[in-house]
Amino acid sequence: METVFDPQAITAALAAAEEWVLRHLLVFANLAQLVVVALAFVPARLAAPRVQGWMENLSRRRTFAAYARQVAAALAPLTKPFVWLVLLWLAVLVAGYAGWPHQLIRVVVSLLTAWVIIRLASSVVRDPTWSGVIAAAAWTIAALNILGLLGPTIALLDSLALTLGELRVSALSVIKGMIVLAVLLWGAIAVSRVLERRISQLPNLTPSIQVLLAKLLKTVLILVAVVAALSSVGIDLTAFAVFSGALGVGLGFGLQKVVSNLVSGVILLLDKSIKPGDVIVIGDTYGWIKSLGARYASVITRDGTEHLIPNEELITQRVENWSYSNDLVRLRVPVGISYKSDVRKAIEVCVQAADESLRVLKAPSPICLLTGFGDSSVDLELRFWINDPPNGLSNVKSDILLRIWDGFHAHGIEIPYPQRDLHLKPPAEVQVVATAAAPAPAESPAAGP
Numbered sequence: 001m002e003t004v005f006d007p008q009a010i011t012a013a014l015a016a017a018e019e020w021v022l023r024h025l026l027v028f029a030n031l032a033q034l035v036v037v038a039l040a041f042v043p044a045r046l047a048a049p050r051v052q053g054w055m056e057n058l059s060r061r062r063t064f065a066a067y068a069r070q071v072a073a074a075l076a077p078l079t080k081p082f083v084w085l086v087l088l089w090l091a092v093l094v095a096g097y098a099g100w101p102h103q104l105i106r107v108v109v110s111l112l113t114a115w116v117i118i119r120l121a122s123s124v125v126r127d128p129t130w131s132g133v134i135a136a137a138a139w140t141i142a143a144l145n146i147l148g149l150l151g152p153t154i155a156l157l158d159s160l161a162l163t164l165g166e167l168r169v170s171a172l173s174v175i176k177g178m179i180v181l182a183v184l185l186w187g188a189i190a191v192s193r194v195l196e197r198r199i200s201q202l203p204n205l206t207p208s209i210q211v212l213l214a215k216l217l218k219t220v221l222i223l224v225a226v227v228a229a230l231s232s233v234g235i236d237l238t239a240f241a242v243f244s245g246a247l248g249v250g251l252g253f254g255l256q257k258v259v260s261n262l263v264s265g266v267i268l269l270l271d272k273s274i275k276p277g278d279v280i281v282i283g284d285t286y287g288w289i290k291s292l293g294a295r296y297a298s299v300i301t302r303d304g305t306e307h308l309i310p311n312e313e314l315i316t317q318r319v320e321n322w323s324y325s326n327d328l329v330r331l332r333v334p335v336g337i338s339y340k341s342d343v344r345k346a347i348e349v350c351v352q353a354a355d356e357s358l359r360v361l362k363a364p365s366p367i368c369l370l371t372g373f374g375d376s377s378v379d380l381e382l383r384f385w386i387n388d389p390p391n392g393l394s395n396v397k398s399d400i401l402l403r404i405w406d407g408f409h410a411h412g413i414e415i416p417y418p419q420r421d422l423h424l425k426p427p428a429e430v431q432v433v434a435t436a437a438a439p440a441p442a443e444s445p446a447a448g449p
Contacts, residue, residue: 033101033102033103033104033105034104036105037088037104037108040084040088040091043083044080044083044084044087045080047083048079048083051079052077052079052080078116078120081112081115081116082116085109085112085113088105088108088109088112089109091105092105092106092109110141113138114138117134117135118134118138121134121135121138157170157171157172157175158172158173160172161173176232177229177230180228180229180232181225181226181229184225184229185222185226187225188218188224188225189218189221189222191221192214192218192221192222195214195217196214196217196218199213199217211276211292212266212269215294257310257312258295260312261294261295261310261312262294262311264310264311264314264315265293265294265295265311267315268292268297268311268314268315273314273324274289274292274297274314274319274324275289275292276290276292277289277323277390278321279321279322279323279389279390280299280319280320280322281320281322282299282309282314282317282320285301285307286301286302287299287300287301287302287305287307288300288390290306292311295310296310296311297309297311297314302392302394322389323389323390326387327387327388327389328361328385328386328387329385329386329387329389329393330364330383330384330385331383331384331386331393331396331397332381332382332383333350333381333382333383333384333397333400333401333404334371334380334381334382335350335368335380335381336374336376336377336378336379336380336415336416337377337378337380337413337415337416338377338378338414338415339378339416340414341378341412341413341414342411342413343370343380345411346368346378346380346408346413347370347380349404349407349411349413350368350380350382350404350407351366351367351368351382352403352407353382353400353403353404353407354366354368354382354400354403356403357384357399357400357403359388359391359396359399360384360386360396360400361384361386361387366382366383366384367382367383367384368380368381368383369381375418376416376417377416382400382404384400
């Protein structure tokens with residue numbers, strides 16, 4: 001402790017630090033590198049407004065996909081550091097080729113690269129977990145590069161390897177494979193979204209074919225990304241031949257329902273029996289198809305409940321598709337009137353109520369029929385056609401019934417209550433006849449001895 005507060009020791013430490021600064025920092029090479037860094041910032045500052053305006057215009061163009069506009073919007077505020085970074089990278093390449101010292105420029109490049117990657121990741125990647133992982137990886141690589149430990153760290157990770165036959169798997173190859181796979185999957189999903197939007201805008205393709213092509217393209221792109229990631233780390237894909245055979249057996253026994261739903265989904269898309277937007281009834285579920293997935297179809301009912309129906313059920317069960325060949329649907333509304341009412345006038349009122357409804361078609365025209373004589377009423381049935389079943393059935397029936405109610409009240413037509421006729425028979429006469437009691441029989445004399 002005494003040496004810590006010793007004036008001579010403190011003076012010696014300061015002198016050594018001053019000598020190190022003069023020898024290593026305040027030298028011409030470092031000053032020249034600082035000048036290069038400062039000079040690279042000047043054109044970046046001048047070119048940034050024009051480049052930023054160009055990026056903002058790209059982010060507002062509707063001709064680009066939404067994801068491309070999002071990336072352009074994220075890059076717009078980073079134009080100045082991005083241009084500065086590009087110029088510094090060019091300075092590093094020139095200095096390395098000429099053999100000039102450029103260690104300080106490399107430190108600035110590492111820090112600026114990490115900062116740009118983190119800002120870009122936080123703007124593009126919405127998931128905070130993945131954004132944090134990217135930020136931690138960027139700062140770690142930048143720190144190792146500044147300290148000169150990036151090369152030894154890579155060599156250490158490569159030495160931690162496991163050999164399986166001719167396959168050598170190291171920690172470095174696993175990390176590289178994960179990074180390549182993540183980037184390729186991200187790119188495949190982004191490209192599939194762009195292609196899906198393009199396919200949905202093609203007028204010559206039916207919705208079923210559009211969904212099928214989008215799903216197939218997405219599957220193919222993901223498979224290509226996985227294969228490319230495996231090939232990038234040196235894995236021989238022929239080693240998966242035996243594994244694919246075992247996987248086929250496993251699919252045959254353990255994943256029958258899953259495979260059946262997948263195949264059923266492809267069949268539904270090919271035969272066009274149902275498609276997004278169709279109104280269907282399967283079992284007790286009535287609604288319209290929101291989307292067709294690889295395993296299930298999403299059906300939304302009128303009360304907002306979303307049913308996920310497996311594709312196999314849509315193939316094996318009876319399905320009512322109200323919009324398969326056309327959207328025409330005939331609805332029936334039973335109506336009962338009193339026996340005292342004018343039947344012909346009631347029929348006229350019912351037909352007029354259907355004609356006044358906006359959703360009822362004029363051709364085929366609505367018709368009202370007398371269907372029978374019930375216990376309490378004369379039974380009528382109003383029949384009419386609509387061509388928009390996705391908009392609901394109960395609401396149009398309710399509208400017509402309200403119009404019939406108003407028309408019946410206006411014309412004095414009664415809707416009867418249930419009636420029962422009770423017939424009481426008169427009581428039967430009961431006659432009482434009194435009869436005399438029979439004389440008791442005389443006792444017979446006792447027999448003698």
